[in-house]
Amino acid sequence: MEIDLISYASKIRGWNAAFKVSFAVLLMILCIGLNNPYVSAAVIIGMAYLIVVKGGLSVREYLLVLAIPISFILLATITIAVDFAWKPIGQYNLHLGFFYIFTSLEKLEEAIFMILKVFAAVSALQMMTLSTPSSEIISVMRKAHIPKLIIELMNMIYRYIFIILDVYSKIKNSADSRQGFCDFKTSLHTFGGIASNMLVISVKKANGYYDAMEARCYDGEMIFLEEDKKITMIQFISAAMFISVLFLIWGFTK
Amino acid sequence: MKEPILSIRDLYYVYGNGQAALEGVSIDINEGEKIAVIGSNGAGKSTFFLNVNGVLTSKSGEIRYRGTIINKKNLKELRKNIGIVFQDADNQIIASTVRAEVGFGPMNLKLPQEEVIRRVDEALAYMNILDFEDRPPHYLSGGEKKKVTIADIIAMKSEIIIFDEPTAALDPLNAEMLEEILSKLSMEEKTILISTHDVDFAYRWAQRVLVFCQGKIIADGTPLEIFQEEEVLKKANLKRPIMLAVYEALVEEHLLANEKIYPKSIREFREMLSKMRRSTLLSG
Numbered sequence: 372m373e374i375d376l377i378s379y380a381s382k383i384r385g386w387n388a389a390f391k392v393s394f395a396v397l398l399m400i401l402c403i404g405l406n407n408p409y410v411s412a413a414v415i416i417g418m419a420y421l422i423v424v425k426g427g428l429s430v431r432e433y434l435l436v437l438a439i440p441i442s443f444i445l446l447a448t449i450t451i452a453v454d455f456a457w458k459p460i461g462q463y464n465l466h467l468g469f470f471y472i473f474t475s476l477e478k479l480e481e482a483i484f485m486i487l488k489v490f491a492a493v494s495a496l497q498m499m500t501l502s503t504p505s506s507e508i509i510s511v512m513r514k515a516h517i518p519k520l521i522i523e524l525m526n527m528i529y530r531y532i533f534i535i536l537d538v539y540s541k542i543k544n545s546a547d548s549r550q551g552f553c554d555f556k557t558s559l560h561t562f563g564g565i566a567s568n569m570l571v572i573s574v575k576k577a578n579g580y581y582d583a584m585e586a587r588c589y590d591g592e593m594i595f596l597e598e599d600k601k602i603t604m605i606q607f608i609s610a611a612m613f614i615s616v617l618f619l620i621w622g623f624t625k
Numbered sequence: 626m627k628e629p630i631l632s633i634r635d636l637y638y639v640y641g642n643g644q645a646a647l648e649g650v651s652i653d654i655n656e657g658e659k660i661a662v663i664g665s666n667g668a669g670k671s672t673f674f675l676n677v678n679g680v681l682t683s684k685s686g687e688i689r690y691r692g693t694i695i696n697k698k699n700l701k702e703l704r705k706n707i708g709i710v711f712q713d714a715d716n717q718i719i720a721s722t723v724r725a726e727v728g729f730g731p732m733n734l735k736l737p738q739e740e741v742i743r744r745v746d747e748a749l750a751y752m753n754i755l756d757f758e759d760r761p762p763h764y765l766s767g768g769e770k771k772k773v774t775i776a777d778i779i780a781m782k783s784e785i786i787i788f789d790e791p792t793a794a795l796d797p798l799n800a801e802m803l804e805e806i807l808s809k810l811s812m813e814e815k816t817i818l819i820s821t822h823d824v825d826f827a828y829r830w831a832q833r834v835l836v837f838c839q840g841k842i843i844a845d846g847t848p849l850e851i852f853q854e855e856e857v858l859k860k861a862n863l864k865r866p867i868m869l870a871v872y873e874a875l876v877e878e879h880l881l882a883n884e885k886i887y888p889k890s891i892r893e894f895r896e897m898l899s900k901m902r903r904s905t906l907l908s909g
Binding site for chain 2: 534579587593
């Protein structure tokens with residue numbers, strides 16, 4: 372939800388969505404394909420520049436958004452760097468009661484490179500999600516010929532997440548005000564009640580929704596007005612230059 | 626006499642569970658009329674609107690739009706020309722930006738892109754909501770959402786606009802804004818139907834009042850006629866508008882001469898009072 376708000380507030384929201392999406396995907400592919408820590412570092416810095424300086428997001432907020440993927444990345448890469456053994460082996464080891472954890476410089480390096488690579492790919496995607504509202508991303512996917520059914524579902528789900536959250540919080544508050552969550556057993560019972568009520572409301576709302584769509588000449592195909600924002604030459608050239616720089620870095624550090 | 630824009634004959638509608646919702650509704654609606662539809666909850670107002678728009682299909686009866694009988698083939702024509710502003714804006718707003726939302730109707734009419742954009746811009750300017758055209762609906766307030774849903778219909782250029790309890794969720798300021806929009810729409814010769822529980826509003830605004838009760842229209846006339854009929858009001862669980870009740874009380878107590886002026890708003894009431902004072906000053 373936070374991310375949704377940020378994307379609407381972003382200063383680079385006005386950039387062409389297809390441009391941002393393809394740029395992000397291309398960078399992600401380069402990070403993985405070139406598999407080069409310097410390239411990854413360059414992407415991380417470049418994306419941070421785009422999000423914070425160009426997009427106008429505060430550093431603190433950016434770090435908060437990144438905290439979730441970072442913790443996942445760290446947890447995942449620790450298992451690459453560290454191993455268990457019963458005897459003290461490896462370059463570095465640490466005695467923990469009856470077993471040892473050990474690692475080596477080579478393995479640490481591998482883990483750090485891995486972190487950089489994943490982190491760069493993630494930040495490229497973050498650049499996209501933090502500056503492009505979902506509706507625009509969906510419209511790019513439609514242009515990429517993703518099946519219509521999926522696109523329509525995505526549109527409706529995106530719209531409905533907010534409505535359902537709203538309804539949920541209202542029901543929850545009213546249950547809460549009547550002591551519906553006073554102890555664990557009651558909470559479980561109340562939650563069950565809320566869940567079944569939500570289902571009924573969803574079905575009802577879906578009917579109302581359909582009526583409203585039909586009233587506006589809906590005939591089986593959801594089409595929305597989409598207007599393309601222009602790509603400026605400067606954006607295009609900068610993106611091309613950034614990518615060539617990445618290739619240069621890769622060439623020199625191979 | 627001019628041909629009615631919409632003419633409905635013997636409309637019957639039965640819900641899936643066998644419960645009758647409309648039992649023989651017949652009515653002629655003329656172009657440019659301002660009609661208030663009143664009646665208690667479950668009297669069939671919303672069902673009537675959805676039938677008129679062709680969303681619900683009636684069991685029997687016919688609907689004529691400008692003389693042509695509506696059938697399955699020209700249903701789209703009917704929907705194009707009759708727009709409904711639904712009671713709950715969240716049930717109406719589909720798209721994830723205001724612009725796309727207002728463009729939804731015109732896009733469904735399969736208009737060329739430039740025409741859609743032109744209409745969307747027009748509708749947004751009309752409702753004075755150009756400044757949040759790119760915002761998603763979930764970050765709008767209730768009054769703003771209402772404006773968006775009205776812009777939806779304006780962009781379709783419907784000739785008849787139906788408002789289903791528009792004032793229900795609005796604060797006084799937004800309700801006032803709504804009345805301004807209504808008078809603006811009336812000046813453009815749009816035919817407007819509004820369902821409401823607010824009898825004061827109906828008395829003040831409407832030229833014609835329809836009273837629904839248990840799936841039937843039990844009264845059809847000018848606001849003054851309707852609200853003076855004790856029996857109708859009782860049957861439909863309605864109250865008398867305050868302005869009317871006050872006026873009649875004053876006449877009854879002989880504080881006012883019975884000149885049948887029937888002021889409809891505070892402003893008209895004050896005007897009447899000052900006119901009376903002037904005439905008594907002149908005669909005295």
